Amino acid sequence: MNQAIIIPAYNPDQNLPDYIRQLKQHGDFGIIVVDDGSTLPSKPIFDSIRGIEGCTVLIHERNLGKGAALKTAFRHVLEDCKTVTHVVTADADGQHAVEDVIQVTRETTRSARGLVFGVRDFVHPAIPGRSLFGNRLTSRLFHMLFGRRIQDTQTGLRGISRRELRWLMMIRGNRYDFEMNTLIHAVRENVEIREVGIRTIYLDHNSSSHYRPVLDSVRIFLKIIAGYFSGSSLYVKRAERELVEET
Incomplete structure (x- = not known):
């Protein structure tokens, strides 16, 4: 297995095992699911996932946040999955x-370095108002401050080459702010970012999402502004990144 799909999950619904089986039908992918402190009713779902060939379930005893879950999976890949050259992160909510x-x-495996973002079309009429507002505002603010237009700054569907995982683990933030911190650092350090258009899907007006519209949007806006005024101090520095890559 040269590719692994990482899925952080907090109290997922019953559809997650079937979703994983569908992914497995398309290739010999490793599947890494991180149970981020889910409650007891979710245990049968994770037990079912463990029974799927090629699936690994990592556990947080308490909810630590999406960023922490991703870092746990990245560490697992670096330490225990020596043949994996690329990973893709996907959300658990369908x-x-x-x-x-x-x-x-497929796009991620075309290069041994860089990031790939699966970007949604935000002119789609089915997008809930809270998601439309948050994504448009963050995209415009990001472009204004950093001079780089990213169509979907909050996408959770991201492809990552193995060589980028070490510095990603050093990025601050354990919740949704981790993904924005990653984007700011990547732009500042000229990490290659390729964008791929994907479908815009919001099930039941995004009711299953654990994204908190007000609190998490404020957190993301503050991170963008702090990243602009504070330079690289909130993120891994170039010298630190080079040191980690050498090891």
Whole structure:
């Protein structure tokens, strides 16, 4: 297995095992699911996932946040999955079509470095107002401050080459702010970012998402502004990144 799909999950619904089986039908992917402190009713779901060939379930005893879950999976890949050259992160709530995850996976494997973002179309009429507002505002603010237009700054569908994982683990933030910190650092350090268009899916108006519209949006806006005024102090520095890569 040269590719692994990482899925952080907090109290997922019953559809997650079937979603993973569909992903497995498209290739010999390793699947790494991080149980981020889910409650007891979710245990049968994770037990079912463990029974799927090629699946690994990592556990946080308490909820630490999406960023922490991703870092746990990255560490697992670096320490225990020596043959994995690329990973793709996907959300557990069904917002990423199987075909789009596969498309991002294929694009990611075309290069030994850099990031790939699966970007949604925010003129789609089905987008809930809270998601439309948050994504448009962050995209415009990011472009204004950093001079780089990213169509979907908050996408959770991201392809990552193995060589980028070490500095990603050093990025601050354990919740949704981790993904924004990653984006700011990548732009500042000229890490290659390729964008791939994906379907825009919001199930039941995004009711299953654990994203908190007000609190998490404020957190992300503050991170963008802090990243602009504080330079690289909130993120891994170039010298630190080079040191980690050498090891």
